[in-house]
Amino acid sequence: MANGSRQAAWEFFGTELKRRREDAGITQVDLGSRVFVSGGYIGQFEQAIRKPQLDVAQRIDEALQTDGIFERLCRKLIDDPRYADYFAGVVELERLATKICEFAPTVVPGLLQTADYARAVTIAANPFKPDSYVDDIVAARLERSLILADATRPEYWVTLHENVLRIPVGGPQAMAAQLEHVARLMRERAAVVTVLSFGAGAHAAMNGSLKLMEFEDAPQVAYTETSFSGTLVDDPAVVKRAQRAYDLLRVAALSPEASLALIDSAAEDFRRCASTT
Known part of the structure; x- marks a missing residue:
């Protein structure tokens, strides 16, 4: 499903939600209280500003007695072939989050990637896929990053292992541009890195x-990933341990100022290398 068609489908979801809710004589606030989100979130669902999680769609069906229509619509819309099955739900959660904290040990996180860097990572992981597949994956990754340009963007805290700055993904020129992009987002205060x-x-x-x-109206969740799989965790005890692990990493990291200087220096090293090849 193309991006425009997907957005149009979410708009249909919102229009249908509003119609069913009003037919039932229920206010946004009342429906929100029944499905454990705010009335404001219901309004944003209806305007297709935010997309509900699958469990929220299921509770809406129960509250409005709509025979599973919103669950079916939600399943169809989050079934995006551009994302691995284990990651599709994370993409929707990113759009709902008020704060995202991330630790990246080897590659630049998807939300910070440039097109050339994303292309190099995708080809490395999928050497036999056609260009059309690579193009779709790269487009999806850049689409995800748009949340950092949104007026309601989440607080975004990132800790990068120094490995990320030293591995020349895509070659020196692409790597220099990638690090300069991260530095620019830091200076624009779109992210704390x-x-x-x-x-x-x-x-x-x-x-x-x-x-x-973290979310305005839902508990915090954690997501861990290896090269071949990912796990979304909402158990409060496990999430608490994950938060502590992240806090320890962030305390051990360089200050934002020192980190920016190191990123600038690494970018300059790659830029010099690119100019001599």
């Missing part, structure tokens, strides 16, 4: 990516 340097000792030996997401 710190670097876990090699000098951090045992902390620098940590592996596995980690993403923590």
Whole structure:
């Protein structure tokens, strides 16, 4: 489903939700209280500004007695072939989050990637896929990053392992542009980025990516990922442990100012390397 068609389908979801809600004589606030979100969120669902999670769609069906129509619509719309099955739900949660904290041990996080960097990562992981597949994956990744340009963007905190700054993904020129992009977002205060340097000792030996997401009307969740799978965790005890692990990494990282200087320096090194090749 093309991006425009997908948005049009979400708009249909919202229009149908409003119609069914009004036919039932229920206010946005009342429906929100029944499905455990705010009335404002119901309004944003109806305007297709935000997309509900699957469990919220299921509760809306129960509250409005709509025989599963919103669950079916939601399942269809979040079934995006551009994302792995285990990651599609994370994409929707990113759009709902008020705060995202992320640790990246080897590659620049998707929300910060440039097109050339995303293309290099995608081809490396899918060497036999056609250009059309790669183009779709890259487009999806850039689409995700638009949340950082939105007026209601989440707070975005990122800790990058120094590995991320040193591995020349896509070659020196692409890597220089990628690091300059991260530095630009830092200067524009779209993200707070710190670097876990090699000098951090045992902390620098940590592996596995980690993403923590907070929401206005829902509990915090954690997402962990390896090269081949990912796990979304909402168990409060496990999420608390993940938050502590992230906090320890962030404390061990360089300050934002020192991190920016290191990122600028690495970008300049790659830029010089590109000019000599």
